[in-house]
Amino acid sequence: MYDLLHALAKWLEGTSWATVIRTTGIYPYIQLIHFSGLTVWLGTNTIVDLRILGLGQKRQTAAQLAEALLTWNWIAFSIVVLGGFLLFSGIGATYLVNAAFRVKLGIFVPLALIWHVVVQRKVRTWGRESETPGIAKLGALVEILLWLCVVTAAVEIPNY
Amino acid sequence: MWESLEHVGWVTVLANTGWMYVTVSVVHYFTLLFFIGTIVLVDLRILGIADRNQTISLLADQLLPWTWIGFALAMISGFLLFTTDAGDYAPDHVFQAKMLVILLAVVFTVVVQRGLRKWNQLPAVPASAKVIAAVSLMLWLGAILAGVDIAALSGLG
Numbered sequence: 001m002y003d004l005l006h007a008l009a010k011w012l013e014g015t016s017w018a019t020v021i022r023t024t025g026i027y028p029y030i031q032l033i034h035f036s037g038l039t040v041w042l043g044t045n046t047i048v049d050l051r052i053l054g055l056g057q058k059r060q061t062a063a064q065l066a067e068a069l070l071t072w073n074w075i076a077f078s079i080v081v082l083g084g085f086l087l088f089s090g091i092g093a094t095y096l097v098n099a100a101f102r103v104k105l106g107i108f109v110p111l112a113l114i115w116h117v118v119v120q121r122k123v124r125t126w127g128r129e130s131e132t133p134g135i136a137k138l139g140a141l142v143e144i145l146l147w148l149c150v151v152t153a154a155v156e157i158p159n160y
Numbered sequence: 161m162w163e164s165l166e167h168v169g170w171v172t173v174l175a176n177t178g179w180m181y182v183t184v185s186v187v188h189y190f191t192l193l194f195f196i197g198t199i200v201l202v203d204l205r206i207l208g209i210a211d212r213n214q215t216i217s218l219l220a221d222q223l224l225p226w227t228w229i230g231f232a233l234a235m236i237s238g239f240l241l242f243t244t245d246a247g248d249y250a251p252d253h254v255f256q257a258k259m260l261v262i263l264l265a266v267v268f269t270v271v272v273q274r275g276l277r278k279w280n281q282l283p284a285v286p287a288s289a290k291v292i293a294a295v296s297l298m299l300w301l302g303a304i305l306a307g308v309d310i311a312a313l314s315g316l317g
Contacts, residue, residue: 028308035193035304036200042190043197047223057222065222072201072210148190155185 002096009092021090030090034083040076042147044069045116052123052132052140062127062136066120073120100160104153112146119143163247175244188237195230196300198223199269206276206285206293217280224273231266245316252314258306265299272296 012018021030048069051062060068088095095101119139126136165171174180204210205219242249249255271292279289310316 028305028312031308032301032305035308036301038193039197039300039304040200041197042193043195043201043223046194047198047226050226051222056225059218059221068211068214068219069201072204076197148186151190151193152182152186155182155189159182 005096006093009088009096012089012092015089017086018089018092021086027087027090030083030086032083034080034087037076037079037081037083040072041080044073044076045147046144048123049119049140049144052119052127052136054132054137058130061130062132063124064127066123066127070120095157098157098160100153100156104150104157108146108150108153112143112150115139115143115146162250165243165246168243171243174240181241181244184237184240188234188241191230191233191237192304195227195234196304198227198230199272199300200297202227202272202276203293203297206272206279207290207297208285215280216276216285220273220276227269248316249310252310252316254306254310254314255316258303258310261299261303261306265296265303268292268296268299 013022021027048062048066050056051058051060051065122136122139126132126139132140166175174184201210202216202220202223205212205216211219272289275289275292279285
């Protein structure tokens with residue numbers, strides 16, 4: 001598995017766009033793409049989770065709010081993936097041996113993502129009434145904690 | 161003057177305790193991404209790009225109270241990170257530019273927040289409102305770019 005990923009990372013590093021990302025001053029702008037997507041991605045995720053938890057304004061049910069934010073939730077996710085992929089393609093092989101990066105992309109991102117999809121599907125029934133059931137609140141809390149784990153792993157990348 | 165801040169007792173503890181510095185960093189990143197996300201959504205709604213199936217007021221009522229809670233947390237955690245290396249951050253031009261951009265972005269966000277109830281009642285969102293929303297959006301993304309550039313250009317953080 002590692003050999004395959006390493007070969008892929010090495011191939012990516014050799015592509016023309018990766019060379020541009022690595023050798024010109026464009027890197028902060030690629031980071032900006034990743035972070036811009038993350039603002040709306042984490043914003044929409046967390047707003048729905050907070051509503052499920054019963055915090056904040058209650059003019060809409062959690063189900064209505066999740067439905068309203070659904071499109072931009074996934075548009076933002078696509079931007080996050082695009083930016084992340086471009087960041088990775090520049091120096092992928094270096095990231096692959098980084099323990100914090102491995103924990104982030106190998107454990108927490110898949111876990112948080114699966115959890116998010118489950119919450120997003122369940123919220124249609126959980127969030128139909130203004131007051132959500134206890135299991136929904138637990139689900140929402142765990143989602144916030146999982147994304148905090150993702151951010152923690154990301155913050156640790158330069159330290160490894 | 162700023163340098164002396166680094167030698168305050170609790171600042172040295174924060175700077176030299178790995179888990180504390182990481183925790184404050186995580187709070188800073190998470191809350192800033194979260195609160196900017198809420199502003200971006202409201203701005204995109206005013207621009208007629210996002211979430212057109214609900215009114216501006218309804219969306220703003222759900223999002224903007226959280227915007228300011230997130231902003232407060234990002235400011236507090238940001239200040240804590242600043243104290244650990246204040247002597248280097250304070251004179252750095254990219255850092256100063258970031259503070260200026262954030263100040264302008266806050267002003268535009270307040271203008272958006274104050275104006276949206278009026279814009280919401282009009283048959284169409286006025287062009288001036290769209291310009292204000294677009295400027296707010298660009299300023300917040302500019303603040304992120306400046307933040308990223310502090311590391312890239314000045315090697316701080």
